[in-house]
Amino acid sequence: MKNGQQRKVSEINSRYIEQQEKNTEIKSRSKKGLFRRLSALGIFVVVVLVITGITLHSQSSVLERKIERKQALEMELAQLELEERDLKDEINNLHDLEYISEIARRDYYLTKPGEIIFKVAPYSSD
Template sequence: MNSAQQRNVRELNSHYNEQHDKKIEQKSISNKGLVRRLSALGLFVATVMVATVITLQSQHTVLSQKIEKKQYLENELVQLQLVERDLIDEIENLNSLEYIAEIARRDYFLTKPGEIIFKLPTITAD
């Protein structure tokens, strides 16, 4: 079409055109609101997910530390149980007169009547 024919075409201000324009405008406003709501929801979900990840990471770190500490304490418990067993054996031995006599002979060179003690030097292997 040429420009003369375009000037001859007029737009009618009909009730239908006004309603159609209002519907388009309302749809545009509705879409903007929808985008805002979805953006807010997305931001909220992202915030919750970040908080969850941070919490899980910190709990994992604390749990790892506690597991390491538990293993260390279990090893220490085993060692202390061995020491306890040795001490119980020593208590039982110290309640025995024969063991006390053996220690007195070995450490203090005490003898029974008529007994002679010979102390031999210890030989070290180089």
């Protein structure tokens, strides 16, 4: 090592060392491949979860709107049923002669023979 001499170590070229290098290279390739496959699988799972989440959110929004619409329509149906019942009562009353005569006296000032109508103003407490 003196006087600029360099000590040269030669590498042993044996089959065992070559086999070990190949095994190391194969392991590193398989690790890279495994990492790539797991990454692709992870990305796929994330995409599926995101799409599922978006779908569930949109479906819940649609369901809420439909429930609100159903409630509004049920309220409208209840009002229409009340109106229908009132109109049926009115139809039944219009078939009654006493009711018709009462309306004629009240609205058209018609009287029975010998009857006199007096119009009285409503009482106010002011």
